[in-house]
Amino acid sequence: xxxxxxxxxxxxxxxxxxxxxxxxxxxxxxxxxxxxxxxxxxxxxxxxxxxxxxxxxxxxxxxxxxxxxxxxxxxxxxxxxxxxxxxxxxxxxxxxxxxxxxxxxxxxxxxxxxxxxxxxxxxxxxxxxxxxxxxxxxxxxxxxxxxxxxxxxxxxxxxxxxxxxxxxxxxxxxxxxxxxxxxxxxxxxxxxxxxxxxxxxxxxxxxxxxxxxxxxxxxxxxxxxxxxxxxxxxxxxxxxxxxxxxxxxxxxxxxxxxxxxxxxxxxxxxxxxxxxxxxxxxxxxxxxxxxxxxxxxxxxxxxxxxxxxxxxxxxxxxxxxxxxxxxxxxxxxxxxxxxxxxxxxxxxxxxxxxxxxxxxxxxxxxxxxxxxxxxxxxxxxxxxxxxxxxxxxxxxxxxxxxxxxxxxxxxxxxxxxxxxxxx
Numbered sequence: 001x002x003x004x005x006x007x008x009x010x011x012x013x014x015x016x017x018x019x020x021x022x023x024x025x026x027x028x029x030x031x032x033x034x035x036x037x038x039x040x041x042x043x044x045x046x047x048x049x050x051x052x053x054x055x056x057x058x059x060x061x062x063x064x065x066x067x068x069x070x071x072x073x074x075x076x077x078x079x080x081x082x083x084x085x086x087x088x089x090x091x092x093x094x095x096x097x098x099x100x101x102x103x104x105x106x107x108x109x110x111x112x113x114x115x116x117x118x119x120x121x122x123x124x125x126x127x128x129x130x131x132x133x134x135x136x137x138x139x140x141x142x143x144x145x146x147x148x149x150x151x152x153x154x155x156x157x158x159x160x161x162x163x164x165x166x167x168x169x170x171x172x173x174x175x176x177x178x179x180x181x182x183x184x185x186x187x188x189x190x191x192x193x194x195x196x197x198x199x200x201x202x203x204x205x206x207x208x209x210x211x212x213x214x215x216x217x218x219x220x221x222x223x224x225x226x227x228x229x230x231x232x233x234x235x236x237x238x239x240x241x242x243x244x245x246x247x248x249x250x251x252x253x254x255x256x257x258x259x260x261x262x263x264x265x266x267x268x269x270x271x272x273x274x275x276x277x278x279x280x281x282x283x284x285x286x287x288x289x290x291x292x293x294x295x296x297x298x299x300x301x302x303x304x305x306x307x308x309x310x311x312x313x314x315x316x317x318x319x320x321x322x323x324x325x326x327x328x329x330x331x332x333x334x335x336x337x338x339x340x341x342x343x344x345x346x347x348x349x350x351x352x353x354x355x356x357x358x359x360x361x362x363x364x365x366x367x368x369x370x371x372x373x374x375x376x377x378x379x380x381x382x383x384x385x386x387x388x389x390x391x392x393x394x395x396x397x398x399x400x401x402x403x404x405x406x407x408x409x410x411x412x413x414x415x416x417x418x419x420x421x422x423x
Contacts, residue, residue, distance in 0.1 A: 022312050025305030026352025033298030034360045034391045040290045042381045059250050061085050061236035065272035082270045084234045092260045098252045103241040104139035109234040118173040119184040125172040130214045132221030140239045148181045148196030159219025161192040167200035168211040306402040313406035324413050338411035345403020353395025
């Protein structure tokens with residue numbers, strides 16, 4: 001096998017132009033497949049990170065469900081008049097039988113499109129979403145605070161005028177994140193003190209970055225003027241204790257909420273218990289379809305390269321017919337001749353595959369360098385080991401498929417006819 005590989009390299013070096021053209025075709029095919037798979041995997045990693053920011057082993061009690069029956073139109077008209085989850089229901093759930101399986105429970109709602117003003121400088125940030133949270137929120141979704149601190153339980157219960165700024169909002173209002181701590185801002189007329197600033201997250205696939213948000217205690221948000229007309233997206237967030245499955249948590253919460261809202265056995269739920277796992281399953285199916293699509297696109301490019309290799313191998317067999325005849329006359333077996341040409345095809349495709357992968361690697365480095373210098377851009381490209389293996393395997397398989405018929409034709413040549421054909 002090693003001797004065959006060495007002979008394959010010598011043959012490729014002897015026909016440089018032809019080899020370069022063949023290698024280029026395979027490189028383009030492998031480049032296409034690995035690039036598409038790398039982009040898809042990068043999207044998958046980004047989405048996974050975004051979903052993890054929603055919290056693990058967590059369910060959301062909301063008005064609208066995230067899923068509906070398969071192949072049916074989303075019946076939003078059934079859900080639009082449902083009552084919103086309330087802070088009182090959080091207290092009732094904490095005292096219900098399900099409390100033994102709950103690790104943390106929090107309430108969240110949003111006051112949209114507020115104008116935030118720096119009291120000292122007069123600089124303002126418009127269109128900021130102010131998110132009210134109860135104290136346990138940080139135990140469910142970790143808020144990565146780079147300066148300052150989280151709310152105290154007393155501040156949350158009393159509705160103290162304190163705020164945690166998203167990174168982008170802090171940079172708009174102040175010269176640096178550090179300078180924001182202890183400073184006063186005004187939110188639609190209400191004076192507040194900044195106690196914390198969050199680490200920059202950048203844009204993400206789920207559009208749930210905290211960079212453009214401000215977090216405040218839920219009791220304070222309830223006191224903002226006109227809040228009842230502007231509030232949206234109220235939800236109760238429940239995290240399961242370790243060892244409790246998310247399905248078991250969802251079932252228990254559903255029963256507890258039906259009891260709290262005093263629904264009769266024959267009445268439909270007037271709330272939704274949403275699981276992050278549904279989003280994960282949905283996105284896994286989506287990415288499977290993307291992988292298939294990417295395989296088809298890359299496969300066509302690789303097919304063209306494979307035809308080029310097969311054509312060149314046939315030419316190589318014809319050029320070396322006399323040599324094959326001499327080898328067989330000296331006792332070379334069919335298998336030896338077959339492996340000689342098959343190895344040559346595999347080496348040719350493997351070289352093309354390695355070059356294609358190197359090009360992807362270099363472009364990934366360049367793309368990530370550009371993305372890292374972009375403001376609010378957290379997306380990165382990843383060339384995973386899995387994609388490296390896929391590229392190598394596709395190269396080898398292409399070499400086998402493209403070279404097997406020419407190699408078989410060479411192996412079947414009769415010694416006398418082969419020598420005469422060359423003469």
